[in-house]
Amino acid sequence: MKIFFYSFAILFFSFGAKAQENNLFTVGFEKSSLSKILGEQRKVWIHIPNSHGGNENTGNEHYPVIYLLDGDANFNSIVSITEFLSNAGLCPPMIVVGVLHPARMTDLTFGTDKETPGIVGRGEKFMLYVEKELMPYIESNYPTASYKIFIGHSVGGLTVVNTLIHHPYLFDAYVSLDGALWWNNQQIVTEANMILANKNYKGKTLFMALANRMERGMDTLEVQKDTTEGTELIRSNLEFIKDIFKNKTNQLRFQYKFYENDDHSSVRLIGEYDALRFIFDYYKLKIYNSELDDHNFKLDSLLATHYNNVTEQIGYLIKPDESQVNNLGYRMLNQKQFDKAEALFKLNIANYPEAANCYDGLGDLYLAKGDKAKAIESFKKTLTLKLIPETKEKLEKLLKEKK
Secondary structure, X not given: OOEEEEOOOOOOOOOOOOOOOOOOOOOXXXXXXXXXXXXXXXXXXXXXXXXXXXXXXXXXXXXXXXXEOOHHHHHHHHHHHHHHHHHOOOOOOOEEEEEOOOOHHHHOOEEOOOOOOOOOEEHHHHHHHHHHHHHHHHHHHOOEEEEEEEEEEOHHHHHHHHHXXXXXXXXXXXXXEOOOOOHHHHHHHHHHHHHHHHOOOOOOEEEEEXXXXXXXXXXXXXXXXXXXXXXXXXXXXXXXXXXXHHOHHHOOEEEEEEEOOOOOOOHHHHXXXXXXXXXXXXXXXXXXXXXXXXXXXXHHHHHHHHHHHHHHHHOOOOOOOHHHHHHHHHHHHHOOOHHHHHHHHHHHHHHOOOOHHHHHHHHHHHHHHOOHHHHHHHHHHHHHHOOOXXXXXXXXXXXXXXX
């Protein structure tokens, strides 16, 4: 299969990259392949986390995958949001797969609708392509973890909800952004009414964003009595939401938000951000200054408890972030809380035994304690893994003093 690289010049600078005049930077690449199921050439845009090298498939880390419908319209925003949130410690770094659609209404609808004559949806066939061709390709060629998120806007939201109702095993989290649940006389809403009451959705998450599609002075209660075509989309979503709340015993983890000041187009960006914050609301490590200053507080125990919970929630092993632990270690070192600093630096080494910086931190701890022999040992180990000029200088100075 051919791989084509695609560069996007975007205005989001949350990635921490240094801008250089006249230098474009790449946030993803394009893959094109023949789908036997759909009988046509299909394209996707793929983003590998910047922490993994961007376009380079190197290292041992693995990442959740976001499968994003209408990739050409939504790719840049999702990539920017995921990079920002992961850098802030609010979610893991994630691979983004943006699906492009030669005929989006055909891909993302199901059967026919009297209001859209001439369109025959092949949504089930499209999802078969996603399950049987696209997902296996992504999982065999890129550093994927088991956790998967499905995001769609408008008719893409219809596809997301239809997949949750009929094929919930495909993804762990589902995001519908102002989904077109009105399609075919609210067919999916009718089907969901029975299925939500009888299926267990334990471990599944759904977030729904609703835009303001109402006339002035109308609210979400009054609009449910309306019968005009202009409110059909929001009414179908509200009807579906009522069915979800009637069936809380199915264990679906659910949240929806109504965005009074956003329309059908603008709701995408804020909805994507809020969806990921909800999906990963357990991810952020919370430490208070009072705990950091308390000599008796067990930071290593807090880290272990937190990341055990994150691992349980997300379904695969999540280790404490190397730089986060390193920073905490140096903070403890600067406060002369040597035992806590040592526990943190050794925790980093246990989790990242091939990371040079972990041993350099431990060497600085031993140097601060006056244990020059162990400091030399740690700095030597650092330099076997990576040539760090600062570490080399520290080691050479210690060796001269030893003579």
